[in-house]
Amino acid sequence: MNVFKKIWIxxxxxxxxxxxxxxxxxxxxxxxxxxxxxxxxxxxxxWKCKYCKMYKAEQELLAHSLDKLRNxxxxxKYLYYLTPEQKERxxxxxxxT
Numbered sequence: 001m002n003v004f005k006k007i008w009i010x011x012x013x014x015x016x017x018x019x020x021x022x023x024x025x026x027x028x029x030x031x032x033x034x035x036x037x038x039x040x041x042x043x044x045x046x047w048k049c050k051y052c053k054m055y056k057a058e059q060e061l062l063a064h065s066l067d068k069l070r071n072x073x074x075x076x077k078y079l080y081y082l083t084p085e086q087k088e089r090x091x092x093x094x095x096x097t
Contacts, residue, residue: 017041022052026059 017025022045025038034042046053082090 015041015044016048017045019045019049019052022046022049023055026052026056030059030063 022042025034025042028034028038029042046056
């Protein structure tokens, strides 16, 4: 193998990443800010890999759905209360038994 070929292979390994590394970078991106090198590697990988691009879209959709659900729970959208009529009916049923 000649020297230029070795340098070219090292360059490609430094610039491009595998799908496993890309999913790791996507997960890291949710928690923390990526460095310039990591961001570049991820963008180049997403540019060439349709499967990781679909994975990222699904991951973003899931994160958005969880944020929306968390917000709905915080504003008591999913908390249910008994009406006064239901309370009276429940009390009468309990007292009759």
